[in-house]
Amino acid sequence: MKYFNEQLQKLQEQTARKKHLESTLKNLYDQQRELQDHLRELKQICQAENADVEKLEKFSLAGLYYLVTNQKEEMLDKERQEAYTAQLKCDAAQAELDAVTEDIQKTRALISELSGCEEEFAKLKFEKKEKIKQSGTAEAMKILKLEEEIAGCENQINEIREAYIVGSEALRLADEIVRSLDKAKGWGTWDTFAGGGLISDMAKHSHLNTAQRLVGDLQLKLRKYKTELMDVEISADVEVGISGFLNFADYFFDSILVDWTVLNKITKSKSQAEATRNKISLLQYKLNDLKTAKERERDQKREEVDRLVVEL
Numbered sequence: 415m416k417y418f419n420e421q422l423q424k425l426q427e428q429t430a431r432k433k434h435l436e437s438t439l440k441n442l443y444d445q446q447r448e449l450q451d452h453l454r455e456l457k458q459i460c461q462a463e464n465a466d467v468e469k470l471e472k473f474s475l476a477g478l479y480y481l482v483t484n485q486k487e488e489m490l491d492k493e494r495q496e497a498y499t500a501q502l503k504c505d506a507a508q509a510e511l512d513a514v515t516e517d518i519q520k521t522r523a524l525i526s527e528l529s530g531c532e533e534e535f536a537k538l539k540f541e542k543k544e545k546i547k548q549s550g551t552a553e554a555m556k557i558l559k560l561e562e563e564i565a566g567c568e569n570q571i572n573e574i575r576e577a578y579i580v581g582s583e584a585l586r587l588a589d590e591i592v593r594s595l596d597k598a599k600g601w602g603t604w605d606t607f608a609g610g611g612l613i614s615d616m617a618k619h620s621h622l623n624t625a626q627r628l629v630g631d632l633q634l635k636l637r638k639y640k641t642e643l644m645d646v647e648i649s650a651d652v653e654v655g656i657s658g659f660l661n662f663a664d665y666f667f668d669s670i671l672v673d674w675t676v677l678n679k680i681t682k683s684k685s686q687a688e689a690t691r692n693k694i695s696l697l698q699y700k701l702n703d704l705k706t707a708k709e710r711e712r713d714q715k716r717e718e719v720d721r722l723v724v725e726l
Contacts, residue, residue: 422542423565425535430569432528434645439521441641442514449511456504463497506630513634560719567712570646574705577642581698584639587632588691594625595684625683632690639694646701 542558 419542419561421538422535422561425531425538426562426565427569428528428531429535430565432525432531434569434573435521435525435528437645438641439518439525441644442518442521445514445637445641446511446518449507449514453504453507453511456500456507460497460500460504463500502626506633509630510634510637514637517638557719560715564712564715564719567708567715571705571708571712573642573645574701574708577639577646578698578701578705580635580639580642581694581701584632584635585691585694585698587628587635588687588694591625591628591632591687592684592691594622594628595680595687622680625687636690636694643697646704
């Protein structure tokens with residue numbers, strides 16, 4: 415019977431892992447399609463914004479009008495800023511698409527390695543059941559059922575743990591973004607009200623550039639976080655909140671559409687980053703509570719198995 419138990423545990427872990435990977439792969443394909451559509455839209459917007467810049471830079475009736483009214487440079491700066499923001503969104507979406515495509519390839523390879531494990535698990539489980547039936551004891555059947563439930567708890571705990579690890583990485587990135595924007599806001603305040611000059615302006619831009627770089631990293635991590643959470647049973651209100659993660663980069667870049675060196679634009683971006691950080695933190699607390707509950711359930715079932723074994 416020991417052989418059956420060891421092999422069944424191994425095959426059940428493989429079967430659960432394969433099911434998890436197949437669910438992840440389906441979700442990744444959905445993300446890939448959404449990102450491809452989103453990227454096409456962003457590229458069209460980017461082309462349109464660049465075209466607006468070219469119209470003003472070249473001779474045109476619109477350019478002539480703004481030149482005559484002394485507004486050409488102002489309009490040109492505005493169009494360039496909008497084109498730059500559109501390109502930021504394109505780059506972020508392309509990076510997400512590349513990362514998802516790579517994850518699809520890796521996930522398919524892992525699924526291939528587990529091919530046939532479900533059939534082996536079902537066959538061995540049937541053989542063990544027959545052995546237990548021959549013993550003719552209700553306690554033996556109950557032990558088998560409890561062992562399967564324990565393995566199920568272990569699989570859920572592993573899924574929660576994997577999601578929590580990704581969430582911790584996302585939380586760290588969100589904290590770094592908030593700190594960078596907070597520093598930029600401080601320098602921006604100094605620059606606005608105390609005339610900080612070149613040094614404060616350079617420091618402010620340095621922190622803003624750091625925040626901009628981290629936003630792309632966080633967007634990728636949030637997408638992976640959402641994928642991991644798909645396999646964890648959590649409350650409906652939290653599931654609704656997760657969907658907002660996928661648009662974090664868009665919201666962030668929209669906050670800086672005109673001129674993100676302006677103090678109120680920095681403040682708006684910081685508020686968006688803080689809201690995302692708080693949402694991640696809430697989910698992490700819920701995951702930790704859920705893992706604790708599953709561990710308690712698993713331990714109770716193990717105690718019940720031990721009691722039955724002693725009694726047999």
